[in-house]
Amino acid sequence: MNVETIKTGKCPVCGSNEVYDNRNTTPANHRKFIIVSATKSFNVDSFVCINCGYFKEFIRDEDMKNEKLINKVKEKWNKTSGGKIG
Numbered sequence: 001m002n003v004e005t006i007k008t009g010k011c012p013v014c015g016s017n018e019v020y021d022n023r024n025t026t027p028a029n030h031r032k033f034i035i036v037s038a039t040k041s042f043n044v045d046s047f048v049c050i051n052c053g054y055f056k057e058f059i060r061d062e063d064m065k066n067e068k069l070i071n072k073v074k075e076k077w078n079k080t081s082g083g084k085i086g
């Protein structure tokens with residue numbers, strides 16, 4: 001896949017390089033976790049283009065490599081399939 005993403009530091013909407021993220025900042029600057037189960041949650045990295053306001057969030061890379069956490073998602077969440085909307 002070669003989808004252009006704001007993670008590269010370039011805004012996919014307006015092309016600006018004025019992209020900022022909150023990775024490696026103190027937890028107080030972070031949006032709340034996304035709860036997966038009673039004991040597990042995702043950490044969220046937020047990206048914003050300060051030129052056009054485009055805003056995007058991703059689950060932190062290290063969480064996506066966390067097999068136990070991903071298995072918990074598979075157990076607790078619904079698998080999304082291409083069905084009708086609503």
Ligand SMILES: [Zn+2]
Nearest residue numbers: 011014049052
């Ligand atoms: Zn932009």
